[in-house]
Amino acid sequence: xxxxxxxxxxxxxxxxxxxxxxxxxxxxxxxxxxxxxxxxxxxxxxxxxxxxxxxxxxxxxxxxxxxxxxxxxxxxxxxxxxxxxxxxxxxxxxxxxxxxxxxxxxxxxxxxxxxxxxxxxxxxxxxxxxxxxxxxxxxxxxxxxxxxxxxxxxxxxxxxxxxxxxxxxxxxxxxxxxxxxxxxxxxxxxxxxxxxxxxxxxxxxxxxxxxxxxxxxxxxxxxxxxxxxxxxxxxxxxxxxxxxxxxxxxx
Amino acid sequence: xxxxxxxxxxxxxxxxxxxxxxxxxxxxxxxxxxxxxxxxxxxxxxxxxxxxxxxxxxxxxxxxxxxxxxxxxxxxxxxxxxxxxxxxxxxxxxxxxxxxxxxxxxxxxxxxxxxxxxxxxxxxxxxxxxxxxxxxxxxxxxxxxxxxxxxxxxxxxxxxxxxxxxxxxxxxxxxxxxxxxxxxxxxxxxxxxxxxxxxxxxxxxxxxxxxxxxxxxxxxxxxxxxxxxxxxxxxxxxxxxxxxxxxxxxxxxxxxxxxxxxxxxxxxxxxxxxxxxxxxxxxxxxxxxxxxxxxxxxxxxxxxxxxxxxxxxxxxxxxxxxxxxxxxxxxxxxxxxxxxxxxxxxxxxxxxxxxxxxxxxxxxxxxxxxxxxxxxxxxxxxxxxxxxxxxxxxxxxxxx
Numbered sequence: 154x155x156x157x158x159x160x161x162x163x164x165x166x167x168x169x170x171x172x173x174x175x176x177x178x179x180x181x182x183x184x185x186x187x188x189x190x191x192x193x194x195x196x197x198x199x200x201x202x203x204x205x206x207x208x209x210x211x212x213x214x215x216x217x218x219x220x221x222x223x224x225x226x227x228x229x230x231x232x233x234x235x236x237x238x239x240x241x242x243x244x245x246x247x248x249x250x251x252x253x254x255x256x257x258x259x260x261x262x263x264x265x266x267x268x269x270x271x272x273x274x275x276x277x278x279x280x281x282x283x284x285x286x287x288x289x290x291x292x293x294x295x296x297x298x299x300x301x302x303x304x305x306x307x308x309x310x311x312x313x314x315x316x317x318x319x320x321x322x323x324x325x326x327x328x329x330x331x332x333x334x335x336x337x338x339x340x341x342x343x344x345x346x347x348x349x350x351x352x353x354x355x356x357x358x359x360x361x362x363x364x365x366x367x368x369x370x371x372x373x374x375x376x377x378x379x380x381x382x383x384x385x386x387x388x389x390x391x392x393x394x395x396x397x398x399x400x401x402x403x404x
Numbered sequence: 405x406x407x408x409x410x411x412x413x414x415x416x417x418x419x420x421x422x423x424x425x426x427x428x429x430x431x432x433x434x435x436x437x438x439x440x441x442x443x444x445x446x447x448x449x450x451x452x453x454x455x456x457x458x459x460x461x462x463x464x465x466x467x468x469x470x471x472x473x474x475x476x477x478x479x480x481x482x483x484x485x486x487x488x489x490x491x492x493x494x495x496x497x498x499x500x501x502x503x504x505x506x507x508x509x510x511x512x513x514x515x516x517x518x519x520x521x522x523x524x525x526x527x528x529x530x531x532x533x534x535x536x537x538x539x540x541x542x543x544x545x546x547x548x549x550x551x552x553x554x555x556x557x558x559x560x561x562x563x564x565x566x567x568x569x570x571x572x573x574x575x576x577x578x579x580x581x582x583x584x585x586x587x588x589x590x591x592x593x594x595x596x597x598x599x600x601x602x603x604x605x606x607x608x609x610x611x612x613x614x615x616x617x618x619x620x621x622x623x624x625x626x627x628x629x630x631x632x633x634x635x636x637x638x639x640x641x642x643x644x645x646x647x648x649x650x651x652x653x654x655x656x657x658x659x660x661x662x663x664x665x666x667x668x669x670x671x672x673x674x675x676x677x678x679x680x681x682x683x684x685x686x687x688x689x690x691x692x693x694x695x696x697x698x699x700x701x702x703x704x705x706x707x708x709x710x711x712x713x714x715x716x717x718x719x720x721x722x723x724x725x726x727x728x729x730x731x732x733x734x735x736x737x738x739x740x741x742x743x744x745x746x747x748x749x750x751x752x753x754x755x756x757x758x759x760x761x762x763x764x765x766x767x768x769x770x771x772x773x774x775x776x777x778x779x780x781x782x783x784x785x786x787x788x789x790x791x792x793x794x795x796x797x798x799x800x801x802x803x804x
Binding site: 203224225226227229230234235237241242243244245246250253254255257258259264266267268269270271272275278314318 | 407409623624626627628629630631632634635637638639641642643644645646647648649652653656660
């Protein structure tokens with residue numbers, strides 16, 4: 154029994170069956186990659202897990218509880234954090250403030266009208282945010298506007314923000330898309346380090362096979378909205394079905 | 405001091421000096437001089453400056469921090485005014501209970517309207533608030549006449565009960581608003597040579613409340629709550645995927661800014677105890693939007709500057725008429741004088757809106773950050789010149 158159990162999930166957009174009978178089990182503390190050609194339904198599946206979309210059929214259980222029908226912020230509070238394809242950060246805020254917000258969210262959870270004391274008087278939050286910036290090697294950028302950073306740094310910040318919530322499951326949607334090779338390798342190292350050092354499960358959607366095979370210890374191949382195979386990386390590499398799905402039948 | 409950082413404390417001090425010395429600052433021209441009509445240091449106008457300053461400070465907490473553009477904030481101002489006048493009619497002429505009630509009622513009103521309107525964001529939110537404000541205006545104008553006295557407006561009469569006060573004074577007139585006996589209209593006039601400065605009790609009450617409001621808004625801007633509101637403006641998606649529901653934050657901001665508007669409305673009625681439906685009209689809502697944007701949305705001091713700027717124009721430019729222009733340009737030959745007056749005519753008197761409109765466009769196009777950005781640019785220009793004089797290396801600081 155995995156920490157995330159997806160059973161018979163189907164999703165239709167008008168005439169397009171984006172997902173059908175998707176079954177997926179993500180084991181605790183694993184790095185599970187979901188790969189597949191364009192239009193395979195990877196992003197739709199991810200959106201169904203975080204509450205952005207509600208599947209037409211099937212169930213999604215996280216740690217024994219259904220996530221269906223919950224708002225994204227509620228699912229996040231259950232322990233699922235998401236990293237987006239284009240980094241979603243608070244561009245108008247400083248890097249330090251960016252890091253403080255998830256720390257507040259973790260402390261208060263629900264809404265709190267904390268309108269009088271200064272942000273910087275919240276020592277516990279400040280310390281936690283500073284530590285996380287330190288860990289992400291971004292302490293020197295703490296007073297920079299987040300929007301002014303490079304793509305790679307934004308990605309790093311976003312991952313750090315997700316981690317400061319201490320999630321049990323980290324979902325990444327093509328975290329290296331549009332990145333330079335050096336940034337990609339940095340991100341791979343960062344994710345490796347995270348999965349080694351932390352008690353965390355990572356599910357990753359990725360196009361770049363180099364990233365997938367350097368990180369994942371379990372791979373699901375999705376094609377035309379349905380899982381083709383689920384197996385260990387070594388077996389996926391040589392699987393003829395996977396080759397076919399990626400390269401077309403003539404290959 | 406007061407739990408503020410140095411920079412914010414300086415800002416508070418500037419606002420304090422500006423408001424407390426306003427009778428001097430706004431009366432720079434001797435009473436008999438030709439320029440005396442540019443003096444704005446009379447109580448009525450100064451009260452309007454600070455009251456609309458409070459209104460704009462509150463509006464900025466919603467619009468400047470969260471980016472939610474409300475087009476219905478005048479409704480809360482109107483509700484505040486009506487509440488205050490009712491307090492004068494029923495309880496007493498003391499302004500304290502009246503102002504307190506106007507804040508509370510406006511807060512409740514904002515909670516109801518905000519709860520519904522904040523289900524949508526962007527333009528739909530603006531339209532919803534506009535619809536609610538126009539509904540309130542029309543209700544006040546017609547259906548709710550027993551409460552609002554319709555198009556005449558709510559006024560005090562000699563028959564009002566005023567349980568803690570008197571219905572009529574000894575000489576048979578309507579009592580005046582006061583703060584524990586200090587009459588709001590009482591004015592102390594100080595003549596210094598050709599100048600006449602007026603110190604009005606009502607103005608100073610409004611000014612002190614403005615300072616308190618400004619101080620509170622600084623605290624809100626620098627608090628975790630304020631940071632969350634800026635996060636809402638910056639990226640709501642990330643907010644939701646960080647386990648934060650943005651609705652209670654935006655609703656709280658909406659209610660707080662509604663209470664500021666109610667406070668402004670209550671003060672307005674305290675200075676002049678009548679309330680009319682036109683205070684709720686959409687033009688009044690639009691005016692506070694203009695003030696905030698003109699001054700600089702999202703900045704602390706911007707809304708206060710914007711409010712002062714617009715109210716000054718409204719009251720001073722609208723008073724210039726053709727006769728005044730003729731007297732200014734009388735030194736010119738006849739034909740030329742008439743021509744110049746003809747050209748300027750559309751921009752003055754009733755045409756002051758045209759002047760304001762042009763200025764507003766210029767500010768929005770060339771200074772998107774409002775008057776505050778203008779000030780920063782001028783300051784930066786001076787600093788830049790100074791530092792380049794000091795070091796010829798021309799090293800620039802990183803943009804931050």
